[in-house]
Amino acid sequence: MLLRIGTRKSKLALWQANYVKELLQRRGFEVELVKITTSGDKILDSPLSKIGGKGLFVKEIENALLRGEVDLAVHSCKDVPTKIPRGLKIVAITKREDPRDVLITREGKGLEDLREGAKVGTSSLRRRVQILRRRKDLRVENLRGNVDTRLRKLDEGLYDAIVLSYAGVRRMGFEGRITQVLDFIPAVGQGALAIEVREGDEKVIRAVEFLNDQRSYLEVMAERSFLEVLEGGCQVPMGALAKVLNGKVFIEGFIADLEGERFYLSREEGDLREFREVGKRLAEKLLRMGGEEVLREIF
Numbered sequence: 001m002l003l004r005i006g007t008r009k010s011k012l013a014l015w016q017a018n019y020v021k022e023l024l025q026r027r028g029f030e031v032e033l034v035k036i037t038t039s040g041d042k043i044l045d046s047p048l049s050k051i052g053g054k055g056l057f058v059k060e061i062e063n064a065l066l067r068g069e070v071d072l073a074v075h076s077c078k079d080v081p082t083k084i085p086r087g088l089k090i091v092a093i094t095k096r097e098d099p100r101d102v103l104i105t106r107e108g109k110g111l112e113d114l115r116e117g118a119k120v121g122t123s124s125l126r127r128r129v130q131i132l133r134r135r136k137d138l139r140v141e142n143l144r145g146n147v148d149t150r151l152r153k154l155d156e157g158l159y160d161a162i163v164l165s166y167a168g169v170r171r172m173g174f175e176g177r178i179t180q181v182l183d184f185i186p187a188v189g190q191g192a193l194a195i196e197v198r199e200g201d202e203k204v205i206r207a208v209e210f211l212n213d214q215r216s217y218l219e220v221m222a223e224r225s226f227l228e229v230l231e232g233g234c235q236v237p238m239g240a241l242a243k244v245l246n247g248k249v250f251i252e253g254f255i256a257d258l259e260g261e262r263f264y265l266s267r268e269e270g271d272l273r274e275f276r277e278v279g280k281r282l283a284e285k286l287l288r289m290g291g292e293e294v295l296r297e298i299f
Helices: 011-026 059-066 125-134 147-155 166-171 202-211 214-230 272-298
Strands: 002-007 030-035 072-076 088-093 101-105 119-121 139-141 161-165 193-198 238-245 248-256 263-271
Touching (some): 011 030, 059 072, 059 088, 059 193, 147 161, 214 238, 263 272
Parallel strands (some): 119 139, 119 161
Antiparallel strands (some): 088 193, 101 161, 248 263
16 A cells, blocks of 8 residues: 655655654555645745744645645644644644753853843744743844754854754754753644544555554643634744643643733643643633733734
């Protein structure tokens, strides 16, 4: 059985697609990668919050899936909007990599030791507000591009520090460059891969179901339920991290205004069977705390 995987062309996306390809090949499947350029790959001079958000990295791949040009898609889970197009579904979440953010600096200094006014590069509003909560004196400026591009811009002196995902840095072999692992609340789904297929394509669904890591699935889906209630994306500073421990789901999350002046943080927990409800309850709590006003102002 031939399985065609739709993937972006970036080095990190190809690493992820090849990781899934190898797992499928071990099961005896023939696998082909179909490389697709997405809108997010084309528009590199603007923050994601200004050009449409996360869906820019998956739309063209999902369209290819709907047209039958590919059989499954491998996405960075944090890039997948909570609303999946009709006719498609996420059937597996692979075992999650470390979901945290990391700081990489030119001089080997941690966040607290950067000079006053140092320039920190990130395209994420979520990371921006958490940086400014620690150091209001830092200049947080937009940085787009793949891991290699961002590291090159750091090395060229365009930034004093950059913030990236631990998972992406590790997968690309740059773990030795990490200066500091940050205790920021990560993006929903960060570190996990989502496997998307056509609804009703039972042969493909059966072929890829083994890729699902149940613990990672429960954690990521709790986070996505949180995000769904808040209708969030790249335009709103927010994040959440769920953990399955001792038969329960624990989730911590926040929502903030664009400058981080109002920062609402809380936690929820519940039984495994209500993993989606736990995420929803946390989101509703944050809305009552002041998040509803923040969303109204931003949108």
